[in-house]
Amino acid sequence: MVEAVLIDLFSLTANLQSNLQGLLHNTLEAIEKCSSSHAPFVYVMCCQRQGSERKGEQESLLPALRGFQSLKRRLEVVCAQTTAAALYTVKQRLDEKDLSIIKVILPTLRKDLMKVYINHLFTAVYQFEFEDLQVAPDSESLQISEHQHEGQMLPSQDMAFIQHEIQMYLESLPSLKGELTILRSSLIPDDIFLHGFTTRTGGISYIPTLSSCNLFSSSKRRDPQIVVKENLRRLANAAGFNPEAFHRVKVDHANAVCIMGKTEPDDYDGIVTDQKGVTLAAPGADCIPVLFADPVRRACGAAHSGWKGTLLGVSMATVNAMVSEYGCNMKDILVVLGPSVGPCCYRLPHESAKEFHRIDPKCVRLFDSANPYIDIRRATRILLERGGILPENIQDDSITDQNQNITFCTACHPDKFYSHFRDGTNFGTQIGFISIKD
Structure with missing residues (x-):
């Protein structure tokens, strides 16, 4: 009709x-x-x-x-x-x-x-x-x-x-919901890398669940690609990168990694480069946008880590790609976890929760319930540390100085972040991005 x-x-x-x-x-x-x-x-x-x-x-x-x-x-x-x-x-x-x-x-x-x-x-x-x-x-x-x-x-x-x-x-068109805001980590040296995590303000997307700086278009959502492109242009202007040299992972909720300059896989959740001026990005709307930086070898990476990708080890797969492709030393690699759904809000069916319980029982709360609470950030940290990343080289919500916290819960902060878990199918997306400065 x-x-x-x-x-x-x-x-x-x-x-x-x-x-x-x-x-x-x-x-x-x-x-x-x-x-x-x-x-x-x-x-x-x-x-x-x-x-x-x-x-x-x-x-x-x-x-x-x-x-x-x-x-x-x-x-x-x-x-x-x-x-x-x-x-x-x-x-x-x-x-x-x-x-x-x-x-x-x-x-x-x-x-x-x-x-x-x-x-x-x-x-x-x-x-x-x-x-x-x-x-x-x-x-x-x-x-x-x-x-x-x-x-x-x-x-x-x-x-x-x-x-x-x-x-x-x-x-x-005027920007909506205030100025464009970028969260940055103090762990990543800003004299070598340009990086940040976006919030939902400062774009032109007007649909409530997408408002306003939505950075992903899908055939299932109402924001067209050309609106997302304008939001990205505004982000690039504010952050100082070239939107024409911007590469976002092709989300598959798995652990494949793309090496910039080599044949691009059909789908991948991690991407790495040692090329200057190329901006890598990973989306997140509950899933974790993870950024990687090696200031010694001057290489960087980005990964999208949802619960499936976390269990499949996408973060360590990205680290391993940096080591094998660019000769990075595991001890030099810095890892920052961006805004993502926290253990306060995120629940999974019991069968999926078992996998996180095997990584560490502390990754699961109310384990005996039908839908336990899951801490995908803790699981990511544990897997990174087991893989050889130094604990002090990982920034997440466990840091002692909360003024330095950028790993907010997306579901708890509707004014700052998008959340699939909270908003349903027509949800918006923020990103983490990183590039090596010229």
Whole structure:
């Protein structure tokens, strides 16, 4: 069942308002007839020409909007100077109401163009269907841009223009939830390495569970890749790294490690490099983003360690890659555990808890219960120490000076961090990142 209808009038000019009003009136009438049992939300998207008042644009359409009682409270005119701005505003309205099934009614010649905008601004969570807007071809008052034809591949310059238009619009948006904040460890020397752990503030993601500096896009979530890219650009500007030389692990919840400069595996949860200016990153939204630094050999790494990866030894696999690839000495490697779900909140089924109990009984609380509490940080530390990392070279929540603590519980701090455990499937993601300074 269609939940929302988007009527795209953006390319139409109204020299004689009555024709445009008639077109809109007929379209709304058809929607009302077809949806008598369930009135969808309706958004009319039109161009706000430079120098014109938004209110004036809307008022010109008012006669066409009158009389539709079932749609009245569900109908909104969205005017903007660019298609990107108008469509992004419509997306915000859809997300406020958690709507996902949208019919787009638009001129035939706009269809391919609109599909490109939608591909950039939406994810697979949304379902779109398209219907032609019936525009009289001989009407002098309704003009449609004619530089493309439906069903043909858009010229590359048009594709580039659309992406640029969207990027420029997103860059113009204000940051949400305060300034961008980066947590840094005193263990990693800042004269050699650039590093940090992100929090959830200072980006443009507006959906509550993703707000605001979400740094991961998924087909199952509502934040598109282009929004995540803008959040990353803002992070890069604040932190001082190049977003074009940024490499995030391809999460598999296992223990494979990618060596920068060698063949990239299909999936991996650890990544290492000795190249300057290359930023490595590991995501976390309860799972631990772990950073590794060797100031002697000037090598670094990042790993994503959830409960499965922890049991599979992803942190030591990353350490071992640094040793074998770059000749690092185990005693020189520094390891920092970032914000992650703490033993105060994290529970697993008893069968999985047994594996952590075998590492050390202190990793499990209420072991005899159906869902014991698990300390994946303690398990990570124990496995690192057993592998040869010096205890004093590991920073986690066990440090004595809590002013130096950056291993906060993500589930306990909704104002600072994202949490899958707390927020459900449409959760945001923070990252840990590290690079070797030039």
